[in-house]
Amino acid sequence: MKPLHKIGAVVGTTALSFFVSAQAWAQEVAEQVAEAAPAVAEAVAEGPIKAPTVEQMAGMVDKGDTTWMLISSVLVLMMSIPGLALFYGGLVRTKNMLSVLMQVLTIVSVAALVWVSWGYSMAFTSGSPFVGGFDKMFLAGVDGTTFAATFSNNVYIPELAFVIFQMTFACITPALIVGAFAERIKFTPLIIFTVLWLTLCYFPVAHMVWYWAGPDFLPDAPTDTGFLWGMGALDFAGGTVVHINAGIAGLVGCLVIGKRLGYKTENMPPHSLVMTMIGASLLWVGWFGFNAGSNLEANGVTAVAFINTFVATAAATVAWAVIEQIVHKKPSLLGAATGAVAGLVAITPASGLAAPMTSILLGFTASIVCFFFVTTVKNKMGYDDSLDVFGVHCIGGIVGAIGTGIVADPALGGQGFFDYTVFPAAVGEYDMAAQVITQIKAVGITILWSGVVSAILFYALKFTIGLRPSEEVEQAGLDIAEHGERAYNY
């Protein structure tokens, strides 16, 4: 009886202490909310709050912004699957169609897992200027009650919405690379490459270009940014991080792996330009999420990014068709679709910074430069970039990244840049020449980083497990040999 009574007393005390602490906690929360409420009201009355607490941030979230970010994420995912998969798939021969679809689908899935495991933490937490830390590995501390900064003082979005949106970018970027060596790579080394490349290349570059403390915190910690962000490089939606990064990795890959069997001696026409057209169209539609979503809010700048994306792409499509009419005497569908992608790539870094009319010029220019690379330079140099990842994504990305320095100038109707080191953020003085030089430096650093990391990874895989299937397999097609299926069974 006695011992039992004792246990009862212990349980009673524990329960009581728990109740007391719970009560204290509830009181604390209530006090915080009470503090936050007038603080938010104060913000409306007296201007923004510097370095708001999490509780205050909770009052700075807009349902419209959150909705837009989630919809944008869906749109960007649609760019990779099925958009990019079909765009690329249509361009290869029938015997390799399924391999391309499978590569893109798997890369997207693997990248998503890597992103939530360590990618988000490496890209978007404070660490060195070159790469973030591991504090948020496996999304530690990230849940429905944490928030991510936007480009406006005192405007926040749920952190998970930001994690999801950025995840779709990490998914599409490695998938872009496969086009460069399509029809001649083994599946397993490709997936290993994807994991390593994301870790050693994509996350550091994303950190360098996009990480910063946010507009409410930067004034107190002006050096808490990625290296290129701190340098003042402008990349609205990922011209350097996504397109130059993937484009150069693709070029290195196709050089290390070598040309396809029968390159230049056999006919290798696309097996279905219908698929390519569907893919290109899905890319265009999805790209509104990519570019306009990159504003992280649903406001006027979002609309600017949206219309710029629309018209630059239209201009690039028309430009490619016109050049072909002049050079080849016939405008081709593949040409127009390629032009569209070149335009989308080029406007990406400038989307929220340019004006519609300068966007048209940027799209036009990118189309012409990419046409020259894809049709002339590639043939002269003799590398087999199967689906023109370098010629369209890297070159279009470079035109866009450098062009951003020009079209962002307020003198040309651009948005200029905001000085976030002051509070609240103010429009900074724009110096076009200096900005263009900064843009060129950012492009150079990205090319160097991605080029070197990609070369090391590709060579390491080539000399260990091997990158390329046997000649017999390549001749038969990757679908049957690597996946045991055919894309079409008529």
Place this chain on the structure above:
Amino acid sequence: MKFIIAIIKPFRLDEVREALTSLGIAGMTVTEVKGFGRQKGQTEIYRGAEYTTNMVPKLKIEIAASDDIAPQVVETIQAAANTDSIGDGKIFVLDLAAATRIRTGETGDTAL
């Protein structure tokens, strides 16, 4: 009996079929084929990569006809498939040794 093989331009098929039907020809076999002759192939350009296809798509028509009607069949095909340009095709006539209708077992002209 004769076995007539005609290689024609694909878009002339309807004219040829109609002309032969009015002649009383009750059946033919049509196959999509590729080949080359005097007609040059086409050049296709995909993002600047030029592919010349030497083989040109054609249709092969096969008809079995009785000896008395065979010359008219050839004439009719020649007239209907003609566009006065290189690549219009050719007509070959072979002697046909025997013919059997599978359903009834009839042989010779009555099987055609």
